[in-house]
Amino acid sequence: MKEKLQKIREEALLAIATEGADLEQIRIHYLGKKGELTAVLRGMGALTAEERPVVGQIANEVRADIEKALGEKVKEEKEKLLQKKLEEEKIDVTFPAKASRMGHLHPLTQIQRNIEDIFIGMGFSIVEGPEVEYDYYNFQALNIPENHPARDTQDTFYITDNILLRSQTSPVQVRTMEKQKPPIRIISPGRVYRSDAVDSTHSPLFHQIEGLVVDKGITMGDLKGMLETFAKTLFGEDARLRFRPHHFPFTEPSAEVDVSCFVCGGKGCRVCKNEGWIEILGAGMVHPFVLENCGIDPNVYSGFAFGLGVERIAMKQYGIDDMRLLYENDVRFLDQF
Numbered sequence: 001m002k003e004k005l006q007k008i009r010e011e012a013l014l015a016i017a018t019e020g021a022d023l024e025q026i027r028i029h030y031l032g033k034k035g036e037l038t039a040v041l042r043g044m045g046a047l048t049a050e051e052r053p054v055v056g057q058i059a060n061e062v063r064a065d066i067e068k069a070l071g072e073k074v075k076e077e078k079e080k081l082l083q084k085k086l087e088e089e090k091i092d093v094t095f096p097a098k099a100s101r102m103g104h105l106h107p108l109t110q111i112q113r114n115i116e117d118i119f120i121g122m123g124f125s126i127v128e129g130p131e132v133e134y135d136y137y138n139f140q141a142l143n144i145p146e147n148h149p150a151r152d153t154q155d156t157f158y159i160t161d162n163i164l165l166r167s168q169t170s171p172v173q174v175r176t177m178e179k180q181k182p183p184i185r186i187i188s189p190g191r192v193y194r195s196d197a198v199d200s201t202h203s204p205l206f207h208q209i210e211g212l213v214v215d216k217g218i219t220m221g222d223l224k225g226m227l228e229t230f231a232k233t234l235f236g237e238d239a240r241l242r243f244r245p246h247h248f249p250f251t252e253p254s255a256e257v258d259v260s261c262f263v264c265g266g267k268g269c270r271v272c273k274n275e276g277w278i279e280i281l282g283a284g285m286v287h288p289f290v291l292e293n294c295g296i297d298p299n300v301y302s303g304f305a306f307g308l309g310v311e312r313i314a315m316k317q318y319g320i321d322d323m324r325l326l327y328e329n330d331v332r333f334l335d336q337f
């Protein structure tokens, strides 16, 4: 029996030392419940009382030796694996990195931010309004009742009979005046929608910036002065403005405002289609009905409002002749700004 135990030890140690040995398999084979060592121990009943402790001790030693060898081998394998990983996975921190492409703001966003900065500098604050709007705010409160012809030029997308995608940022005037009493000095940038077919100057979605000032004693002169300051800041000191009489139901008097062409300075060129002027906004004195609709007494307060077309300004400023380019998100185009 002693020889048998010695043999088991030799065989097991050899197996463990063999390169690529399956250590778990070896453990089961020698030390497991049905393993060789266990089999020997089971046979110990046949031994004499003197032999039993001697053989028992040897058996324990053999078990301890095999366990120790297994333990060491497992540790060794783990270390080898770690070493291998460290070698394979090491990174060269001095290796030049792939250059990451830096993007930049969309030209429309750049123009919008420039315009916002100018108005913030004049003491305006920025407010936002919903793009999904009630007919009441988009039309009725702005003095455009149902069936009014002014609705034709601002046909939009209807969600229900009285909920629509706003066709202008002017509803924010009403929302602001309902919540805030004068003095009011706000601009409101955002998307607007009209059911227009897409071409080089039309899109069913475009951007406006609304402006509203309401206080005691506000006049058309304030509107002109403020817009002139704005135009000179955005387009340069030489920029001049031209006010053409116009009609908006929610302002009276109303005007369309042109800026002297910032390419030719007014002489006439391709950009201004030889007119020397470029239309950039609609404006006027807030109609007394609109003030009344918002609970502001038109006998005490007056105000002006204006609505700028962001695409128009971006296109003229950057010399873009097709509006569709602004929405296609082609980086070859956007990279240029």
Ligand code: PHE
Pocket: 167, 168, 169, 170, 248, 251, 254, 281, 282, 283, 284, 305, 306, 307, 308
């Ligand atoms: N909302 C008008 C438009 O979209 C522009 C405008 C705004 C006119 C404010 C006057 C005052 O055409």
